[in-house]
Amino acid sequence: MPGKPYLVETNEPVARAPIPRSSQRIDDHYEGMVLIPSGEFWMGAEDGEGFPRDGEGPVRKVAVKSFYIDACAVTNREFLQFVEDTGYQTEAERFGWSFVFYQFVSSGVSKRVSQVVQNAPWWWRVDGADWRHPDGPDSDIANRMDHPVVHVSWNDAMAYCNWAGKRLPTEAEWEYAARGGLERRKFAWGNELTPNGEHMCNIWQGEFPQTNDGSDGYLGTAPAKSFQPNGYGLYNVCGNVWEWCADWFSATFHVHGPRENPTGPDHGVARVTKGGSHLCHHSYCNRYRVAARSSNTPDSSTGNIGFRCVKDI
Template sequence: MSFGPKNMAWIPGGEFTMGSADHYAEEGPVHRREVGGFWIDVHPVTNAEFRRFVKDTGHVTTAEVPPDPEDYPEASPDQLVPGSLVFTPPGHPVSLDDFRAWWSWVPGAQWRHPEGPGSTLHGRELHPVTHVSHLDAVAYASWAGKALPTEAEWEYAARGGLDAATYAWGDDFLVDGRIMANTWHGRFPHENLRTDGYERTSPVGAFPPNGYGLVDVCGNVWEWTADRFTQDHAMASGASRSSGHQCCGPSGRSSIEGQGHEAERQTSPVRNVIKGGSHLCAPSYCLRYRPAARQPQTLDSSTSHMGFRCVRRLDR
């Protein structure tokens, strides 16, 4: 008997229906896509796994490095400090037109301190690592002898063999009354009922696996992919384009907040696709805890609801 890589599942190659015509424009057009077989992490990379990588390599994450002043000429010095974006729920209803009502640039926030200085990973060793940029995810994958999945690989694996289903487990949000993923319950962003048992991230595997044995492909944290974002995802990778309304939050360092205003990046940053939605996705605002869902994210973005998992292909 042969065994595959630890904590990875084999996904046999095949053809599937990619995208959706029922939700957001950037998920179309629906088309058939073929992928070869590959191994994929059963769960998103955890804090414990990322800690081993940092201990072995000395890697310094993007969130631990001050933003480049040349990218943000309008920023004040107190804004140009290491930090990351943290979900900070308001205590009352707010307009959903301005993400600054529930996101804050927090100096000192990074993967070891998810809510900022004073917060720790105690009790969260098996939660997905967060506050990791695409650059950090690629560095980890290289260290592990793996790679980030393409968008097609990620979606094919997340579907678990259920071609064209709405969710990773079928077409109904609940299965026999059971909640299947860590998503938002209540009125976003001020009311979190925690019906699923969690206020923020959850331990990997807290919810049922899909047909391929993968957990947390919907909800918990968004996941980085290797592909550039294009509005039409049937196109080959190319220049990124905005999808308009940004689900749950902004694109990381492209909007560093401080003193009640934004310091906007002066360049046109490259954006990659993130998949799967997060614990902040609410049906009233961001119905993206589905395999077909996709968002653009700048490569230097880091937030409290974004992580990744890796693949290993047969040619590696």
């Protein structure tokens, strides 16, 4: 969900507790990661399919140094290990609620929902929703251990990175890796969304937000290692879950910003997210293209935002 959400019938703001300091676990190996070679690529898009306020253009040549990146988004299983090692509580857990897509909320829980997001009423504030309970307090992750962890804020993702001895990718690193060696293509596999009728990613199929026919195999999140990987071996860089990046978001900074290993502006209100999610649809959120970008405030969490990590060589 792009931008900072505004609730209808807003109550007093929830107190923001300080983030506890996590213990660190530094691994000397790169298990589950892919080496991305250094190089240059054409970043951004100006094909008329983007959103001007997002600042996808101009297309510019950007140089990126070599790095390692997770082949998959961080899963519930991996995040559980982090929590068991550190005792960390996510911001959604401490706040006591998070945003859930309305169709995933059970009838019992829906009776207690009193707030929705203004201008996006399919997003409900659900008390008791968090990474362990992605659809509300009566749901769990027992059958989703290999799915991307969701309901994690940018701050939560940073805490995980600190424990794992990794970091979040810059937007340039993320897009370079997501393109998989292809130049100026819409998606990680080319320009056609469903080549030869084959679904290549997990996005909304049908009429948003009423009907999702699930023809790509999923209504909610898919396992982190689903569909065909891109040319670098990365899974689900288009659709499934939005992924946090390290950069502060700006729609204009990059126009005249650095072209070598850019890291975005020094300050901001929201952090960059990339990749789109299973709720993206051409008619509403055509942001599952590799050049697409959005943002959210660092303490925000929803049922369709996750992350993957990178590691320096």
